[in-house]
Amino acid sequence: MNCVKYSTGALNIDGCRVGTSETIKPGGAGMLLSHVRDGKPGEGSDYQQNPGGRWPSNVILVHPETCQPGYCVSRCPVKQLEVDSLEAGVHAAGNKKKAQTTKKGNTFHFAAFDHNPDYYNDSGGATRFFKCLKEDTIMNIPQDLLDYLITMISTPDMQALYNDDISTWKVGQEKDNSWPGLVAYGQPSDEQAADLKRVLMPGAHLLLVAPESEPTGHTGTCRVEDAGFEIRDAILWIREAGHFHYVPKAARSEREAGCAKRDAGDTYVDPKPMDPDREEDSAGGNNPRNRGANPIRNFHPCLHPDTLVMTIKGYRPIKEIKIGDMVFSADGKFHRVKDVSSHPYTSSHLYDISVHGTNYTAPSSDNHPYLIWRPERRRKSITGGHVFWVEAKDIQKGDYTMTPLCKESSKVSLKYAKDIKFWFLFGLYLADGVLQKAGHGKNCYPSYSLGTDKPNIIGRVVHYFESKGVKVGIYPKKSKAVQVMAFDAEAGELFKKHGGSLAQNKSLSKDILNAPSSVKKAILEGYLAGDGCQVKGRLYKQAKTVSPDLACLMTLLGESIGYRTNLFRYEPVKNKGIGKRKFKTTRPTYHLYFYNQNQKRADRRDSRPTYIEYQGKTYLLRYIKEVKTVNYAGDVVNLTVAGNPTFQTCVGMSHNTVKPIKLMECLLDGIPVESGPILDPFMGSGSTGIACLRTGHDFIGVDREKDYVGIATSRIRHWDSEQGYINREVESDFKSEAKEAEPVDLWDLGD
Numbered sequence: 001m002n003c004v005k006y007s008t009g010a011l012n013i014d015g016c017r018v019g020t021s022e023t024i025k026p027g028g029a030g031m032l033l034s035h036v037r038d039g040k041p042g043e044g045s046d047y048q049q050n051p052g053g054r055w056p057s058n059v060i061l062v063h064p065e066t067c068q069p070g071y072c073v074s075r076c077p078v079k080q081l082e083v084d085s086l087e088a089g090v091h092a093a094g095n096k097k098k099a100q101t102t103k104k105g106n107t108f109h110f111a112a113f114d115h116n117p118d119y120y121n122d123s124g125g126a127t128r129f130f131k132c133l134k135e136d137t138i139m140n141i142p143q144d145l146l147d148y149l150i151t152m153i154s155t156p157d158m159q160a161l162y163n164d165d166i167s168t169w170k171v172g173q174e175k176d177n178s179w180p181g182l183v184a185y186g187q188p189s190d191e192q193a194a195d196l197k198r199v200l201m202p203g204a205h206l207l208l209v210a211p212e213s214e215p216t217g218h219t220g221t222c223r224v225e226d227a228g229f230e231i232r233d234a235i236l237w238i239r240e241a242g243h244f245h246y247v248p249k250a251a252r253s254e255r256e257a258g259c260a261k262r263d264a265g266d267t268y269v270d271p272k273p274m275d276p277d278r279e280e281d282s283a284g285g286n287n288p289r290n291r292g293a294n295p296i297r298n299f300h301p302c303l304h305p306d307t308l309v310m311t312i313k314g315y316r317p318i319k320e321i322k323i324g325d326m327v328f329s330a331d332g333k334f335h336r337v338k339d340v341s342s343h344p345y346t347s348s349h350l351y352d353i354s355v356h357g358t359n360y361t362a363p364s365s366d367n368h369p370y371l372i373w374r375p376e377r378r379r380k381s382i383t384g385g386h387v388f389w390v391e392a393k394d395i396q397k398g399d400y401t402m403t404p405l406c407k408e409s410s411k412v413s414l415k416y417a418k419d420i421k422f423w424f425l426f427g428l429y430l431a432d433g434v435l436q437k438a439g440h441g442k443n444c445y446p447s448y449s450l451g452t453d454k455p456n457i458i459g460r461v462v463h464y465f466e467s468k469g470v471k472v473g474i475y476p477k478k479s480k481a482v483q484v485m486a487f488d489a490e491a492g493e494l495f496k497k498h499g500g501s502l503a504q505n506k507s508l509s510k511d512i513l514n515a516p517s518s519v520k521k522a523i524l525e526g527y528l529a530g531d532g533c534q535v536k537g538r539l540y541k542q543a544k545t546v547s548p549d550l551a552c553l554m555t556l557l558g559e560s561i562g563y564r565t566n567l568f569r570y571e572p573v574k575n576k577g578i579g580k581r582k583f584k585t586t587r588p589t590y591h592l593y594f595y596n597q598n599q600k601r602a603d604r605r606d607s608r609p610t611y612i613e614y615q616g617k618t619y620l621l622r623y624i625k626e627v628k629t630v631n632y633a634g635d636v637v638n639l640t641v642a643g644n645p646t647f648q649t650c651v652g653m654s655h656n657t658v659k660p661i662k663l664m665e666c667l668l669d670g671i672p673v674e675s676g677p678i679l680d681p682f683m684g685s686g687s688t689g690i691a692c693l694r695t696g697h698d699f700i701g702v703d704r705e706k707d708y709v710g711i712a713t714s715r716i717r718h719w720d721s722e723q724g725y726i727n728r729e730v731e732s733d734f735k736s737e738a739k740e741a742e743p744v745d746l747w748d749l750g751d
Helices: 002-006 077-088 143-153 190-199 218-226 252-256 420-432 455-467 489-499 517-531 548-560 661-668 687-695 706-722
Strands: 059-063 071-073 101-104 107-110 131-134 161-163 179-185 200-209 236-238 308-311 314-317 326-328 334-344 349-355 361-364 369-378 381-391 400-404 433-437 444-451 472-476 481-486 540-545 563-570 589-596 611-614 617-631 635-641 646-648 653-655 678-680 699-701
Touching: 059 077, 071 077, 131 143, 143 179, 143 200, 179 190, 190 200, 190 218, 200 218, 308 646, 314 548, 326 646, 369 617, 400 653, 420 433, 420 444, 420 455, 420 489, 420 517, 433 489, 444 455, 444 489, 455 472, 455 481, 517 540, 517 548, 540 548, 548 563, 548 589, 635 646, 661 687, 678 687, 687 699, 687 706
Parallel strands: 059 131, 059 236, 161 179, 179 200, 678 699
Antiparallel strands: 071 107, 101 107, 308 314, 308 326, 326 334, 334 635, 349 361, 349 617, 369 381, 369 400, 369 653, 400 617, 433 444, 444 481, 472 481, 540 589, 563 589, 611 617, 646 653
16 A cells, blocks of 8 residues: 555665666766755766666675776775685686786786676676675765665655755654655664654655764664664675675585484485595586586575475465465474575586376476485395485485474364364365355355265264254255255354365365374365275275365375375366266366375285384385486576475475585684683584684584484584594584384385
């Protein structure tokens, strides 16, 4: 509503994007409007925008006044970032020459370098991603920066205000809701902050530039927040070199060093350790931009945009997932997505992973890691196994992906949780039910279409609702079926809340997935009673649906109560119908197969392992039947998940990345070693601990996930013993719980 009524509430994207070679002219879109009371309207200035880039930018760098076109003085932050990033070898693609600098007095000149124009459609160091401006010694805010900020928060019909000293703001002079935005230098008083809230339109942006006396601007930020503003973001304004660090993302060799030597059953093992003597940028080595004989490595583990990820609503292509969506993670719970990122894929092909139990596949970048159980075999028998995080390019046929069981939650407050008969009828509704209206009210009632060959099911429906005093109607149909309608509005409301409506839109709510196992068993029993069957001579039960969401969530539900559940999607058959009457529309169908755990036949040996217990959790195993390469050129997508760096794909659990050690070293810089141990209460993979080894600090790490305590223990011990540091005393609570599995014959290994 703010956007419609006031044109506020959203940034002016055209104003904050970077053009290719456009210049902002005086009086044009970039013209500055000073505060109307305190000064004359400012004049816009000519300035060249950076080519390429991603906007709006959260970092702004300023060239000192003494910098000239093509030359930067030593204290220039733009020069520092450009040199640091190019020398790190991670921003220029293709046959990059190392960035060189030539000293000329007090200035530095950048030598030219080759680049690959296909990468991001631009070239150079990291500065191309950020706003780079010229220093202004006259104004508190450089004119170019002011033009940029004003343009960004102005509306199409009205430009924002500027006040070069917010302490001069006169309370009560401006009308209510009169301005679409304000850029101000300094920190307002409590009274001024409240007045700014009154003057600015709903949804307007207030940009406060921190004064020299308090570079963080925290006092002003707290005052405007107390006045009712919502703090959305911060822009870092870098004015001088030497006060920041450039840290490239952690390389694979850094992330996984030491993990290959862990005991059986531990996690995060590299099955093909990298050559420690090969430099990161050497030919055929680990360089993500290497275009030699080996595949090009990518910085960010990512997936093809159409790869399916398990969300609280069912499978969704990763490209459709948004910030705030809930995805299934390795702890067996759903967590919110806090970021979605994408970038051009730099390798020539993806690795498409296929597993038994589904015809869905997961095309993944070469470095995208999956949680893998790799069995140890003696001839055709399994004698044990190890759990690894393995990158897609290193996954092999015969490995197993791992999926945690959906955990019950004590926080779920489910009505009729102890009424198992009610949830049986809910499962029956998912299979054969609809919601119907009757009379003039808005109430919806559960109605079942049941065959006359199922008198026991019809009797269960009638008996349950009549025992509650609910009227039940039975209406014959033309075919050998009846429509059983229970006039229970409360049941209809609960069925819709937890299962949706319409055959193609039915689903399962989060409360159902986290419900007690007794409830989930009753739901599955009812679902199979309505839409399932057991083929003679087979040991599994099968069902089908036209709802993709119900199909994948029912798979998750079945696995959580002890079934190995297979899911297959089949395209609709053309010209399908009954007799001469053809269906107007047809939908894909989803076939579900439910196998009891550890079922056996008298005439065959045990099949492949289905579940394993690992570090206190139960995981479902899926046999990897094929990993093939597919050519691909385009963007790939990844997720950042709050509270757990993992998310479930249609073939198994995948992982995000590790923080670079250098970043943690920078944070430790300046902290006296003798001041005491460094505490990291969210240790994760232990990068802070490794940094403490290198800086000499003592370290205490804590993590609630035992998996990550094991990962951190292995990484820290490796860096301590093998990377040339003085051996430190390393103690850990982690104890491997690996147990040798009983031999299992792989009778159908070649399937």
